[in-house]
Amino acid sequence: MTSQPRPTQADVARLAGVSTATVSYILSGRSSRSTPASPETQQRVFDAMEQLGYNPQWAARALKRRPSGIVTVLTHVPLPTLSSELISQVQDLAGAREMETVFLQYSDDASLARQLRLVRGGLADALIVMGLENMAEATQSRLAALPIPVLAVANEAPPGLSLIRRHERAALIDLFAHLRRSGSQGVHYVTATPRVNRRVLDRRTAVVTEAAAITGVVPVLHRVAVAPDPVQARAILDGISVDGTQAVVCQSDRMAITLACVARNAGIAVPGALRIAGMGNIAEGALTQPSLTTVGVRDPDYRSVIGHLLDRAEDPTIAPETFDTPWELLVRDSA
Amino acid sequence: MTSQPRPTQADVARLAGVSTATVSYILSGRSSRSTPASPETQQRVFDAMEQLGYNPQWAARALKRRPSGIVTVLTHVPLPTLSSELISQVQDLAGAREMETVFLQYSDDASLARQLRLVRGGLADALIVMGLENMAEATQSRLAALPIPVLAVANEAPPGLSLIRRHERAALIDLFAHLRRSGSQGVHYVTATPRVNRRVLDRRTAVVTEAAAITGVVPVLHRVAVAPDPVQARAILDGISVDGTQAVVCQSDRMAITLACVARNAGIAVPGALRIAGMGNIAEGALTQPSLTTVGVRDPDYRSVIGHLLDRAEDPTIAPETFDTPWELLVRDSA
């Protein structure tokens, strides 16, 4: 850490013997200038920047040319609501447009409010929100009122947001039909106790229940804490007969993986004595032993959705859109 | 998303019938003014802000009062090098100083360079770097040359950085002694194939080997990919006799947890037929079944270190410091 004052564009200009305007044009490439600086001038400027260790001041640039060049991803912590595919695709596409990606994490209402102040303060041209459905309604509305385009992964949201909607229903019906066919007489559904917005988890539960009903079963409901915890998993298993007639569907793959691991450790054969399925199709599910039967998006590709969001950032007249990602039943070994 | 031009301080001032200076002083609280505005004026200003939906423009503020009020955490993705304790402690302490926390994630050299440009551009008053040891030397040097204080979790680094150093040696000796005592004749060490900076993982391996040697054993080395993968775990297990005479030490808790789960799924009793230990003491290790024997920091508390970093951000004359976190042997059920 050196504490000498940082070089500015003016310093570079002086050293290169040109005006700051020229430095700025050369730096940005974006010549709306009729003609670019001569190659020699350019070289002199580059050399000067190099020699001084010049770095453009982000705040000054952002202040002048309003779009900040930043796309922000807002996630919850410690609950990992991040799809790694989504992250890397955002970084790719943003990078291609010379935008930076920054991540903001909130853990409670207070920190969320602080992060939103940053966003409203101009630290984002576009916002991607994970875990919207767990936020309080008031928060959701505040997100929708943001002066930048917002993309959320959610089935329901206030108007004004672009949405990635998951269509679980058909896949769930397939899942329950599959479980029946393979001999399950009883079905259990393990879901988290909602933290903030109980309504949404309840909706999800309703969809599950309904899908089960269509295939002629009534699932037994189990509620656990959000973070998958082996002790709780054990307690659930203790209440289920493991004679091969039962199946457990978990609200998340992570829960299902924990449950399967705990089950097998307890000597319960999966899927022989107990079938277990998850929801979400996280990458890890394909690697576990037994591999996890689940419902979810087969090949998560959000590129077109992200592209839409970035387009909206550049052209505010583009209306928000809803994207439907069809979920499928992915039969693997655990059920 | 609404696209009307955002209200500025001038708008608020006009509506409240005061000058922008007054608005600014009221907003920041930091009255270096002899006297604060009268309560009625304050109220008028707050009302005006409310009515207009005013939000201070972050870039303009940052441009004027140099410290940006942001502490940045730089992490690698998809490899999670984040300690959740560290994150929440950073957010807490930064929040107490009215600073915001943003996260930057890099996946390769190109994205890292882009993120560093943001940081150098003033998007951070202080930087916390996870996974420094896996970066190329040149990158480490660039981090050390940053004009803001940097804190890294690493045992070695170029001068100029504040460091959290982990002292594994004594704990590892304890671990190997413990394994011997409980009947392990052979010891295996499972480590990742280094991605970028091979030197560091090799150093870690050397420390492990040395600690083992002190207790009179020579560990068998197994190399796997970084992400814990059940298939590879299975392959390793196939090469180890599971007659209760062997112990496996993994470079990370996550690897150890995967290995233990795969082992038990394969009918190998842990610790009866095979002892398994990890490194790092992640929270999950205490919850798995069997709970994970490991070495690491018993109660991760980085508050004083983070405090030091934030102090440096406020007072550049404070020298970087190195903090030693003593690792301990944490005996649980798996070994």
Next chain:
DNA sequence: CTGAAAGCGCTTACAG
């Protein structure tokens, strides 16, 4: 107790 004004480091029409 409050306002007018300078200036942070950039960008970009505009005038040579």
Next chain:
DNA sequence: CTGAAAGCGCTTACAG
């Protein structure tokens, strides 16, 4: 082909 100058939205000495 290049420079002088205005201005982005704030903060903060300074003068009333």
